[in-house]
Amino acid sequence: MVTDSKASEGSRLAALAGELRVSIGKLNRRLREQAHPGDFTSAQKSVVHRLERDGPATVAGLAKAESVRHQSMRVTVASLETLKVVSGEPDPTDGRQTIFSLTPVFQKSLKTGRVAREDWLLRALHAQLAPREQEALSSAVELLNRVGDF
Numbered sequence: 001m002v003t004d005s006k007a008s009e010g011s012r013l014a015a016l017a018g019e020l021r022v023s024i025g026k027l028n029r030r031l032r033e034q035a036h037p038g039d040f041t042s043a044q045k046s047v048v049h050r051l052e053r054d055g056p057a058t059v060a061g062l063a064k065a066e067s068v069r070h071q072s073m074r075v076t077v078a079s080l081e082t083l084k085v086v087s088g089e090p091d092p093t094d095g096r097q098t099i100f101s102l103t104p105v106f107q108k109s110l111k112t113g114r115v116a117r118e119d120w121l122l123r124a125l126h127a128q129l130a131p132r133e134q135e136a137l138s139s140a141v142e143l144l145n146r147v148g149d150f
Helices: 002-033 042-054 059-066 070-082 104-128 131-148
Strands: 086-090 098-102
Touching: 002 104, 042 059, 042 070, 042 098, 042 104, 059 070, 059 098, 070 086, 070 098, 098 104
Parallel strands: none
Antiparallel strands: 086 098
């Protein structure tokens, strides 16, 4: 019977994992709808998030952090440079390298986009969830963060 119980729990968790993936995917799509058209590729988004979170970096540093080839990262950074998302300055300790950071104009745009998405989410939470459900969601967010940190 112990085996049946473990199999049942495994099936339940597998179903939960599938439902969670679908729900998070749906929420992500709805949040992306709030973003500007012509959003970035996943590689570009990853570089933007890394530069925002970790600060300025070289192409080599970004490539290592993202586990991609230097040449691939150079293409991604070049595309972001063309879009005026990042700008580069010579490395003060090694003039052969360039340190890239987010441009001030893009940082402002990034913040504006986040505010719009968070505003949509706030309105959705208020319109769709009762106060008790909002509290339950708050607890679920803590759990999701733990799973995400695994």
